[in-house]
Amino acid sequence: MSEQRLSPGDTAPDFTLPDADGKDVSLADFRGQSVVVYFYPAAGTPGCTKQACDFRDNLAELNNAGYQILGISPDKPGKLAKFVDAEALTFPLLSDPEKTVLKQWGAFGEKKNYGKVVQGVIRSTFVVDPEGKISTAQYNVRATGHVAKLIKDLNLVF
Template sequence: MTEQQLSPGDDAPEFTLPDSEGKNVSLSDFRGQSVVVYFYPAASTPGCTKQACDFRDNLADLNGAGYQILGISPDKPAKLAKFAEKEQLTFPLLSDEDKTVLTAYSAFGEKKNYGKVYQGVIRSTFVVDPEGKISAAQYNVRATGHVAKLIKDLNLVF
């Protein structure tokens, strides 16, 4: 892995990416708010769908606790739009086709699957505080149960 993994206290790498409608969304748009930025391999795959639906199902509580949600994958905006519509996802899904942001967050790199080593998206979640600093960095998270664990880790009670 070429990039160093991020840790709490690090500056969150700034980004501007197109959302599912082709509109640019920047991390700086959320300055003054807490943001959960999660990276996932591919829209409409079983694990990514489960994870996105978990965020959707907990969105009102997370927003109520002051957390905005941003999902980022290397998918094209059109694929993200279909995914958002099919699963009724109301938080921004951002397209990082050239993997620049994935790389900046060390969420793209070497993975192993059934003994094979390859380059891919490392399912990761970051909490960015209102000042733009990383307050939590979680790598290699599981798609299932991740949102419940995140809520617990953030000491949120709903």
């Protein structure tokens, strides 16, 4: 499988996926706004919980700076709903069990896991500008400290 990777300047692949409540959310709904789209392996796991809570804890500042947040994983809406409730998450988590969007964005493929090469979700973060272009593309990000690094990379000062 050849891995497609997105780069700054690329048009962000559009998508429509169900959120934790089963309601469809489209990237096109956010045209005219900056959107942080992040891909994570599994709701409720330690690293994914840390990352989601970091976004939650910085959400007001990110929103005030003009950024909306969307999280995407292969989890089904029911699992996402439990995760949202358990962690009091206040931004949309979207379900991509077929991994179609994950693959379009280059966030699914070969990765190293405990020294072994496996197929899986590549923890990735993108910033989509108001015109729908990728302005930031980060692959293989770390769950811990990632949101702080993103805020720094975006030159946001809170």
